[in-house]
Amino acid sequence: MSRTFPPLxxxxxxxxxxxxxxxxxEQAPVxxxxxxxxxxPSPEAAADIARAVGEAAVSLNRYPDREFVELRDxxxxxxxTSGxxxxxxxMVWAANGSNEVMLQLLQAFGGPGRVALSFAPTYSMYPEYARxxxxxxVVGHRAEDFSLDLDAARAMVLERKPSVVLLPSPNNPTGTALPPEAVAMLCEAAASYEPGGIVVVDEAYGEFRRAGTPxxxxxxxxxxNLVVTRTMSKAFALAGARLGYLAADPAICDAIRVVRLPYHLSAVTxxxxxxxxxxxxELLGRVDDLRVERDATVVWLREQGLEVADSDANFVLFGRFADRHATWQGLVDQGVLIRETGPDGWLRVSIGTAEEMAAFRQALTHVTKEQA
Structure with a gap:
């Protein structure tokens, strides 16, 4: 057997x-x-999903509608009705989670000799799609408050001439939303050179944005050249179903058809x-509750003397810790699992139920006292 097996x-x-x-x-109840x-999902929604899947099951010997016409409608x-x-x-396309949507966009518009560009800190999967x-x-950098320096961002697009610009809004892991003028400026910049580039605004957390955020x-x-991606994993509480989608010019959707796998979206999905x-x-009815809990979490963390990024998402980035891993591990030891991600010294907490957030606050208070 070759010493380099398998031939990766x-x-x-x-x-x-x-x-x-x-x-x-058992290790981390929260x-x-x-x-x-x-x-x-509520019992009513779950029952409707079960009924729909049951109806689809009787024809699983046949391939699904590869154009998923009813779903696109x-x-x-x-x-x-959502912005x-x-x-x-x-103008609508869907795939198995927004991850597959993004991968298809890079398959269609990226490739050898082409550039994908974003601004860090940003979603950690983007460089993997590119790879x-x-x-x-190619990655630029955000300002200290995690906003975009629009002039610097525009200059970088014009210099590197990316085929794909990836702009999450709200941004993961910071929760920062993009102003419309940033989107417009970068779309115009990406359209100004040959053959031009597409600008992908990733709105995976779009339904959680604060009032007045377009x-x-x-x-x-x-x-x-604008593409807006969404997912049903977050606000729709459907992470286990894996359904992401986008809205864009019909020509962009047609281009994705070239690289999609046959019958990529199952009848069950x-x-x-x-x-x-x-x-x-009904499923979106708890979004307002999560917004309230998010904003209360931001206030509480700041009252503890921590730095907190303004968030339009269902998570909060906070810091700074001299040893963030020790803080993360301390929370795990208290039964609370959050994410060690983002810039050095920062941690990210997803917004849970009121009871879960109370447990988080209690655990963080304990850990910070232990570390003092």
Whole structure:
């Protein structure tokens, strides 16, 4: 057997698979590390999902609708009530989580000799999408308050001429939302060179944005190279179903069809998502509760003398700790799991139920006293 078995791509050797730490409920009863919605589907929504999946099950010997027409219609209707206007089904695409949506975008518009660009700190999967598609990864940096220096960002786009610009809003892990002028400026910059680039605004946490924070969906009509991605994993409490989607110019959706795998979206996934969309008001009903809990968490953390990033998401980034790993481990020892991510010295906590957040506050108070 070869000493280099298996014959893995050289640039992948020694790399650990992506993934947040997973601990059992016995080890950490309070799990606030992966930005899940803590409120599951209601019995009514769960029953409708089960019924829909049962109906799909009788025809699982047949391939699913590869164009998922009914689902695209339902997603279109939802987007036009969630910040969008004038979106049509030919502008909508879906895949197995927003992760697959992003990968498909890089497969279609990235590749050898092309550049994907973002601004750190940002979502840690972006460079992996670039790596997996042999796209050069270029990263700029955010300001001290995690906002974008618009002039510097524009200059970097014009200099590096990326094929794909990735802009999460709200940003993960900081929770920072982009102002519309930033989106407009970077779309115009990416359209100014040949062959141009697409600007992807990743709104995985878009439904959690604070009142008055607009969605980039409003800008689709003005910028043909703008892509807005969403997911049903967060606000819809459907992380286990794996359904992500985007809205963009129909030509962008057509381009993705070239790289998508055959029948990539199963009949079971389509049925589940359609049932969930029928219950959208109910499933989204806890979003306001999570916003309130998020804002209260920001206030409390600042009262403890910590730095806290303003958040439009369902998580909060806070710091700074001389040894953040020791603080993280101390919380785990108290039965609370959060995420060690972002810039050095910072930690991120997902927003859970009122009871879970009370447990987090109690644990953090204990740990910081122990470390004092």
């Amino acid at each position: 791509r050289e640039e992948l050797r020694g790399i650990e698979p992506y993934g947040a730490p997973q601990l059992s409920l 799990q606030l590390n992966v930005n899940e919605n803590p409120y599951g 339902a997603l279109t209707a939802y987007l036009n 969008g206007t004038g979106i049509t089904p030919d 997996d598609t042999s796209t050069q990864w 969605s980039a969906l409003e800008m689709l009509g003005a910028h043909r 389509q049925a589940t998502a359609l049932a969930a969309l029928r219950h959208a008001p």
